[in-house]
Amino acid sequence: MTGTILKFTPFNSAVDASFWQALVSKKLDVLKLSEEQQSVHGEYTLGQSVLNDQHETVVLPSRFSIPANGLEVKGEGTLVLTNTIEEFRTIDKNALFQQVTEKIKKGVDSGEAVTNPHVLSSFLLVTFADLKKYKFYYWFAFPAIMPQPDPWTSQPISNCPILEHVEWPFFLLKETAGEMVVTQLCDFNEFFKDIDPDNRIVGFVDPSSTDTPGWPLRNLLYLLNNAFHVTKIKILSYRKQNSLLFQVSLPAGSSYQEVKSVGWERNVQGKLGPRMVDLGPLMDPTRLADTSVDLNLKLMRWRLMPDLDLEKIKQTKCLLLGAGTLGCYVARCLIGWGVRHISFVDNGKVSFSNPVRQPLYQFEDCLHGGSPKAETAAQNLKLVQPTITSVGYNLSIPMPGHPSTSDEKLAKDIESLSSLIESHDVIFLLTDSRESRWFPTLLSAKYNKMVINSALGFDTYLVMRHGTSVNGLGCYFCNDIVAPNDSLTDRTLDQQCTVTRPGLAAIAAALSVELMVSLLQHAEGINAKADTTNNSTILGLLPHQIRGFLGQFSNMLIAGQSYDRCTACSDKIRIAYDKDSLSFMTQALKDPLYLEELTGLAAMKAESEALLLQTDWAEDEDEDDEGLLI
Incomplete structure (x- = not known):
């Protein structure tokens, strides 16, 4: 039976936005006005198809891409970067095309393409970069040598x-003892x-998903004919689905002696x-960084969790009370999840x-008495991710056991913290004390805010979320029968500092963000x-609650x-x-015991002590009676 003319699916080029940024940097810092041709790396992947929202099969294009590091990795591509748009329009593109074609032909004739088949995928990229407007004009060519006068x-x-x-x-395939080798x-x-x-059987990684094989097969057939004198062969078009x-x-009579090639890419029209x-x-570095953060998360969603609501995370406004070790690590983890609004509250200095131990600070922040922690943390966080609001x-957070110096100052602190929450x-x-968590807990309960609480010991930690009246879960203070009091005065040096294993804060901070x-x-x-x-x-x-034991x-x-006598919520x-x-x-x-009186904890404790005394007295009487009987 006579075969049909073999047709091929051309490439559809795609260039990573970060590659253009790298090209701009190299043009400005290295190449300047040089017109020297550059090596560029490109790649293609297996052809595949996907299901759309209507469960219909969609064939993906035969994609050839230039990755972000395309200029850093030596590749088989030739990049010609012109200095003006006029030169881009008038440059002898056919001569450049023939130059790459000759490279492929020479690789086949010399045998280099047999040991390094990547030569067969040599390509050309002619471009002009408008550095003021960040417009890039480009044209790809993927030279493929054609047999004459008849096709395959x-x-x-x-x-x-x-x-x-x-x-x-490109690979070889045969069946031996019932197995494919x-x-x-x-x-x-x-x-x-x-x-x-x-x-x-000769196989190749096929970027096409259509009924016709992809473009790389053209030069592979040229190699097989010239290097191994093949005029008839089985070809495996290897794909992700439906090879x-x-x-x-x-x-008969057709050959590759007369070199003729095709391969200029067509535009969107x-x-x-x-x-x-x-x-x-996009090409502003700040915006590019912002886009890249989103891309990392979107790739995670596309491949693993299609129902992940990234926009909800992105729009969440987070208030970090404490800009110490925990605060720094929490902030870094938050921006990793794409959070764009992070505020710090702290009255300390670096x-x-x-x-x-606190990754948002540097040595310079400690000089001249130390920079304010909260402001410095916000500034340095924006050095990491400049598009966030921080x-x-x-x-100062009002704390039980720490009377305010004036009603005016207290009123101002109350108003400021209330507004922030x-x-x-x-x-x-x-924060690094129990009493400093009390007022924020009260305000968060009042405004029905999501609260994530993290506290450290030497090698233990607590990470918890505060509950609500709906789920009946407690807050940080619900399990205590003692009101928060001054825990800061007269502490020794080891008590004044957060003495913990260095890795503990990073673990607790990460769990805190993941819980959120x-x-x-x-x-x-x-x-x-x-x-x-139940997941x-x-x-x-x-x-x-997550209670961790690093030991x-x-x-x-x-x-x-939750506890109806809680001193906070x-x-x-x-x-x-x-x-x-x-x-x-x-x-x-002024008087933390006031909270115990107000909630009824004091009365409950008094009743418990009275009951305990009665029990002790009864036990003493039993002992006396027992002694008299003896």
């Missing part, structure tokens, strides 16, 4: 071999020594001509002991119940209930605060 013909073969993986872009192209003569020509097997034949991309909005507030979505409690992200992905959000077994979010479990490298997932506390916030705070800061 093909016939399909139904029993296509199945391969799991191949290591080379694969090797590289340079082993042709030895590999096929005892194989009938009709049973020899093809067919037999190709070169008609389907005509032979250059393309233009306008990256003005000391010489901070930078080694502000530092040098603010009300205007943010997630509150991170990352998991909570944001839950349908019930802040009201979600504790889950330690209630797309990211897995959603615990209430044993273990975690415990615990759920604690109970209704009695919120009602008293709402009635007269200044008077309430003045009394609470």
Whole structure:
């Protein structure tokens, strides 16, 4: 049966935006006005198809891409960068095209292409970069040498071999003892020594997903004909899905002695001509960094978690109370998740002991008495990710056991912290004392804010989310029967500093952010119940508390209930605060036992002590009676 003329699917080029940025840098810093041709790396992948939202099969283009590091990796491409748009239009493109064609022909004639088949994929990229407007004009050519005067013909073969993986872009294939054996192209003569020509199979990694093979096959056939005198061969078009097997034949009298090649890429209108991309909005390095962060997360979503709501994470406003070790690590992890709004509250200054454990500070921040922590953390965070909104507030948090110096100052602090908590979505409690977490807990309960609390010991840590009246989970203070008090005065040096294993803060901070992200992905959000077994979010479990023990490298997932006598989040506390916030705070800061009286903890403790005394007295009487009987 006579075969049909073998047709090929051309490449569809794609250039990474970061490559253009790298090209601009090299043009400005290295090449300047030089017109020296540059080596450029390109790549293509297996042809594949995907299902759209309507579950219809969509064939992806035969993609040839230039990655971000295309100028850093030596490749088989030739880059010609002109200095003006006029030169780009008038340059002798045919001469450049023939130059690359000769490179392929020479590689085949010399045998280089047998040991280095990448020569067969040599390509040309002619471009002009408008550095002021960030417009890039470019034209790809993928030279393919054609046989004369007749083309190859093909016939399909139904029993296509199945391969799991191949290591080379071009390879050889044969069946031995019932198994398929694969090797590289340079082993042709030895590999096929005892194989009938009709049973020899040559394969290539095919970027096409259509009924016709991809462009790389053209120069492979040229090599097979010239290096191994092949005029008839089975070809395996290896793809991710639906690989093809067919037999190709070169008609009698046809050959490659007369070199004629084709391969200029067509533009979006389907005509032979250059393309233009306008990256003005993207090529600003700040915007490029912003886009790259989103891209990393989108790749994760596309491949692993299609239901991940990245926009919800991105729009979440986070308030970090404490800009120390925990605060720094939490902030870094937040921007990794794409959070764009991060505020810091701290009234400390950067000391010489901070930078080694707190990654948002440097040695220079310690000089001249130290820079304000909150402001410095915000500034340095924007050096990492310049597109975020980050502000530092040098603010003192009112604390029980620490009376305010004046009602005016206290009122100002109350107003400032209240405003900050009300205007943010997630509150991170990352301070270094128990009492400094009390007022933010009260305000967060009042405004129904998501609270993530993290506290450190020497080799232990607590990470928890505060509950709500809906899920019945407790806050940081719900398990205590003692009101927060002054824990800072008269502390020794080791008590004044956070003495922990260096890796502990990074672990606890990462868990804190991951807990927040998991909570944001839950349908019930802040009201979600504790889950330690059922993977209630797309990211897995959603615990209430994580208690970690670094000494044993273990975690415990615990759920604690809310307490109606809690000194921070109970209704009695919120009602008293709402009635007269200044008077309430003045009394609470002056006398922490006031909180115990207000919530009923003091009465409960008095009843417990009375009951204990009665029990002790009864036991003493029993002992006396027992003695009299003796």
